[in-house]
Amino acid sequence: MPKVVPWFALLAALIFLPHVLSFSQQEILVYLAINVLIVTSYRLLTLTGEWSLAHVVIMGVGAYASALLTKMFSVPVPVSILLGGVIAALVALVLSVPLFRMKGFYFLIGSFAAGEIIRLLWKRFREPFGGPKGIKGIDPMPDFSIGIYDFDFFEPISYFYFAAIVVAVCLLILWRIEKSPVGLTFHAVHWQDKLAQAAGVNVRAYRTLAFTIASGFAGLGGALLAHYVGTINPNSFDVEVMVFVLTWAIVGGTATFYGPILGCVTLTILNEVVLREMGFEQARPLIYGLILILSILFMPKGLESLVQKLKPGRKSAVPVERAAE
Amino acid sequence: MTKFLEIDALTMRFGGLTAVDGLSFTVDHGTIHGLIGPNGAGKTTTFNAISGFYKPSSGAVRLRGEVISGLKMHEVARRGVVRTFQHSTLFAELTVLENALVGTHMPFRPNIFAAIVGYDRHDRTGAEARAREALEFFNLAHLADNRAGDLSHGHQRALGMAVAYAAHPDVILLDEPFTGMNPEETRVMMGLMRKLRDDGTTILIVEHDMQAIMGLCDRITCMSFGKWLAEGNPDHIRHHPSVIEAYLGGARHVA
Amino acid sequence: MLEILAQTGFNALYAASYISLVAVGLVLIFGVMGVVNFAHGELFMAGAYAVVALYADLHMPFLVAVGIGLAFVGLLGLLMERALFRPLRDNPLGGLVASIGFLMILQSLAVMGFGVRMEHIPPVTQDVIAFSEKVRLPVARLYVIIAAVVLLSALWFFLKRTRFGWALRASAQDPEAAALQGISINQTARIAMFIGAGLAGVAGALTAPLVSVNPFMGHSVIITAFIVIIVGGVGSLEGAIIASVAYAFIHTVVTTFWDGVLADIVGLMLMLIVLIVRPTGLMGSADRA
Numbered sequence: 100m101p102k103v104v105p106w107f108a109l110l111a112a113l114i115f116l117p118h119v120l121s122f123s124q125q126e127i128l129v130y131l132a133i134n135v136l137i138v139t140s141y142r143l144l145t146l147t148g149e150w151s152l153a154h155v156v157i158m159g160v161g162a163y164a165s166a167l168l169t170k171m172f173s174v175p176v177p178v179s180i181l182l183g184g185v186i187a188a189l190v191a192l193v194l195s196v197p198l199f200r201m202k203g204f205y206f207l208i209g210s211f212a213a214g215e216i217i218r219l220l221w222k223r224f225r226e227p228f229g230g231p232k233g234i235k236g237i238d239p240m241p242d243f244s245i246g247i248y249d250f251d252f253f254e255p256i257s258y259f260y261f262a263a264i265v266v267a268v269c270l271l272i273l274w275r276i277e278k279s280p281v282g283l284t285f286h287a288v289h290w291q292d293k294l295a296q297a298a299g300v301n302v303r304a305y306r307t308l309a310f311t312i313a314s315g316f317a318g319l320g321g322a323l324l325a326h327y328v329g330t331i332n333p334n335s336f337d338v339e340v341m342v343f344v345l346t347w348a349i350v351g352g353t354a355t356f357y358g359p360i361l362g363c364v365t366l367t368i369l370n371e372v373v374l375r376e377m378g379f380e381q382a383r384p385l386i387y388g389l390i391l392i393l394s395i396l397f398m399p400k401g402l403e404s405l406v407q408k409l410k411p412g413r414k415s416a417v418p419v420e421r422a423a424e
Numbered sequence: 425m426t427k428f429l430e431i432d433a434l435t436m437r438f439g440g441l442t443a444v445d446g447l448s449f450t451v452d453h454g455t456i457h458g459l460i461g462p463n464g465a466g467k468t469t470t471f472n473a474i475s476g477f478y479k480p481s482s483g484a485v486r487l488r489g490e491v492i493s494g495l496k497m498h499e500v501a502r503r504g505v506v507r508t509f510q511h512s513t514l515f516a517e518l519t520v521l522e523n524a525l526v527g528t529h530m531p532f533r534p535n536i537f538a539a540i541v542g543y544d545r546h547d548r549t550g551a552e553a554r555a556r557e558a559l560e561f562f563n564l565a566h567l568a569d570n571r572a573g574d575l576s577h578g579h580q581r582a583l584g585m586a587v588a589y590a591a592h593p594d595v596i597l598l599d600e601p602f603t604g605m606n607p608e609e610t611r612v613m614m615g616l617m618r619k620l621r622d623d624g625t626t627i628l629i630v631e632h633d634m635q636a637i638m639g640l641c642d643r644i645t646c647m648s649f650g651k652w653l654a655e656g657n658p659d660h661i662r663h664h665p666s667v668i669e670a671y672l673g674g675a676r677h678v679a
Numbered sequence: 680m681l682e683i684l685a686q687t688g689f690n691a692l693y694a695a696s697y698i699s700l701v702a703v704g705l706v707l708i709f710g711v712m713g714v715v716n717f718a719h720g721e722l723f724m725a726g727a728y729a730v731v732a733l734y735a736d737l738h739m740p741f742l743v744a745v746g747i748g749l750a751f752v753g754l755l756g757l758l759m760e761r762a763l764f765r766p767l768r769d770n771p772l773g774g775l776v777a778s779i780g781f782l783m784i785l786q787s788l789a790v791m792g793f794g795v796r797m798e799h800i801p802p803v804t805q806d807v808i809a810f811s812e813k814v815r816l817p818v819a820r821l822y823v824i825i826a827a828v829v830l831l832s833a834l835w836f837f838l839k840r841t842r843f844g845w846a847l848r849a850s851a852q853d854p855e856a857a858a859l860q861g862i863s864i865n866q867t868a869r870i871a872m873f874i875g876a877g878l879a880g881v882a883g884a885l886t887a888p889l890v891s892v893n894p895f896m897g898h899s900v901i902i903t904a905f906i907v908i909i910v911g912g913v914g915s916l917e918g919a920i921i922a923s924v925a926y927a928f929i930h931t932v933v934t935t936f937w938d939g940v941l942a943d944i945v946g947l948m949l950m951l952i953v954l955i956v957r958p959t960g961l962m963g964s965a966d967r968a
Contacts, residue, residue, distance in 0.1 A: 150772065197955045204715055204771070208905055209954045212947045215902060219947070223940040272540055279539030280525065280532070280551060283518075287526040290515040297475070297509070298591055299501035299530035308536065338898065342779055349776060381791065388783030395773050395780070396766055 125255035144313035148289035153214035159336030161187035161318025162325035187318020233332025352401020426489035434483035458641035475507040476500035504594035512580035516573030524555035527590030558590035696827035699923035700882035704875035710851035711871035714774035720897025721785040726883030752880020760872035789894035
């Protein structure tokens with residue numbers, strides 16, 4: 100089975116990589132793992148053709164929910180992270196009722212407005228959201244041991260392993276959804292919603308489904324973040340972060356599953372390794388803005404199109420796995 | 425006895441314009457029924473009202489006595505009435521097989537939880553078998569892995585029908601199916617439609633070109649300016665004075 | 680109570696003045712080019728910083744600074760048209776995303792050039808027209824109101840009475856038909872972009888001494904502008920102006936009697952409700968998205 104070899108190589112690299120990195124680079128690795136989940140779940144949302152600007156705020160819903168659950172109801176952290184995802188999905192489900200009356204540009208603006216309302220609610224209500232200062236002293240993950248490895252969550256390495264496992268499971272689920280008949284229906288809704296309807300597809304239900312699932316995983320990612328950094332506030336989830344997610348997705352390309360991940364990893368390396376080393380850290384939004392513009396002008400299909408040029412043979416935009424089974 | 429597909433006093437108004445005005449006719453089970461009329465007679469509007477694309481201003485469409493007008497398109501489809509589209513409306517970015525698989529959405533309803541845990545193998549193989557059967561029926565099996573957008577025009581039309589056929593409909597609504605087909609393709613397609621009918625599927629065809637469906641339909645309804653004009657077998661329609669008048673009148677307008 | 684209402688009315692009139700300048704520019708750009716300019720708030724910010732640099736730092740006369748600010752931001756608009764919106768003409772979502780990129784760049788440049796601190800700008804005039812003890816209209820605000828009325832009237836005259844304006848309206852209604860009439864799409868796009876951006880810039884320049892100028896001020900401006908153009912009906916200039924006035928009154932009233940954050944929430948809810956009830960806005964008919 101030579102197919103599994105690259106996966107083992109990746110696994111080995113992920114295990115050993117943090118040991119050769121500095122403390123601050125290990126921290127970046129944690130963020131990277133979470134961001135990969137955010138951008139991949141964002142792609143699922145875009146599969147049905149609607150681009151939301153509320154994704155990062157929904158991620159924040161998961162973060163706030165999980166933080167508050169541990170603070171107010173002493174819910175154990177791993178459970179609260181899961182519940183954070185569930186609550187984010189439920190909030191998205193409620194939001195989808197008004198939002199999916201809109202399409203295209205109106206959906207975009209509507210989702211933007213809905214996200215801003217949520218952020219303003221966090222700002223406005225000191226109880227329980229902590230107002231503009233947000234929530235501080237969020238419980239960390241409790242340490243535990245699995246025999247061969249002791250998770251000590253004071254160390255970023257441990258949290259990276261933990262987050263990477265959670266994210267890997269989530270990616271696997273997202274991957275299976277996309278390669279399933281449900282995923283095919285998402286694509287169908289995107290390319291020709293009228294024809295999909297004629298085939299009996301409840302287009303609105305499928306848009307809602309994609310939005311809800313994507314939001315659930317974003318919420319999970321937000322909860323993972325909250326229990327790592329320990330403090331969150333409304334500005335942790337503002338438009339600038341949303342622009343980063345957009346940039347990752349667009350630079351990577353959204354036609355394939357791996358495109359956004361590629362974009363996220365590439366830009367993070369560029370940002371942390373190149374910019375930080377060169378002392379350009381302050382110019383991050385500038386560079387991101389430039390990259391966003393340049394890639395939409397000159398590489399509208401994203402980095403993945405470069406990869407596909409290198410690969411021999413042409414594939415359909417949506418490879419059908421089951422044809423190979 | 426309840427009628428199979430009944431269009432009852434159907435009226436469609438857009439603003440001040442009445443596109444369809446109190447149209448009534450019945451499609452019998454297991455027949456190929458043609459709906460014809462000169463340009464602007466309201467055929468396509470009627471078609472869209474039957475398929476749930478429009479909500480009728482008044483009147484009703486009934487399938488086996490159940491009102492289906494006013495339902496959304498996917499709800500109409502779920503009651504067994506599946507339509508095709510006038511132009512080559514396909515999932516151009518997907519493969520031919522994937523197009524047909526979308527068509528199997530109703531008989532093999534996807535379930536997200538089963539998909540995640542991998543408990544839907546039966547449904548997937550069933551759906552693929554059905555999709556391939558549909559492609560086979562319309563002579564598209566050899567193109568299964570091509571991108572739908574790359575197909576020739578005739579093949580695209582055929583695929584549009586294969587997507588509808590894959591859904592196991594009781595009634596197929598075909599919107600000008602022969603447009604853009606060459607005579608050979610038209611002949612083959614007509615053969616397939618007769619076969620479909622003999623298998624028990626009811627077909628309603630909207631067609632602008634009267635000659636193309638004279639040899640195909642069991643019964644034809646002709647409309648003009650939104651109103652019912654005449655109905656009968658092809659021979660009856662061919663010699664009906666009002667029909668000839670309507671078409672000639674239309675031709676004079678064009679000239 | 681009556682005095683509070685009168686004072687609120689003045690405050691709202693002032694807010695409506697600069698909001699409508701921003702919103703009308705946004706509508707003009709959307710109407711003619713079919714693209715949503717997310718960077719519009721940052722154009723407003725750029726206008727404000729022109730005043731910071733020229734008036735506060737270099738001590739030029741205020742009106743000169745405002746004039747240069749208008750021209751400068753108008754030129755930024757031309758740059759956006761040529762570099763972003765023209766190559767992405769067939770891709771409205773692409774244009775929108777590119778404008779988000781441009782927003783980041785402008786914001787970042789402002790941070791690098793001026794720092795994140797609030798700018799202190801010497802007031803243009805300290806005069807106040809006092810109608811009573813509690814009803815006072817600062818003359819600086821009156822200037823903004825007058826400027827808005829003058830500029831919007833000029834725009835109205837330009838659109839309804841000149842050949843360029845006719846071309847602009849024609850291509851907003853039907854770009855293809857307009858092209859057949861011999862109207863150059865590139866030219867109308869340039870004019871729309873210059874005017875649209877310039878209006879945002881002049882609004883930012885005029886209000887600079889009255890608000891806290893900082894690199895992130897565009898955020899609330901663009902949200903306000905979105906609310907106004909959605910409520911007023913996308914593509915309708917008159918709708919945008921009417922909605923600006925209505926929004927300014929509601930926002931000012933809620934701010935006066937409750938608080939500013941709640942006023943923002945109310946405004947956004949208003950927009951969501953309009954989007955739900957009539958996704959094309961209360962007065963909109965054209966749907967180019």
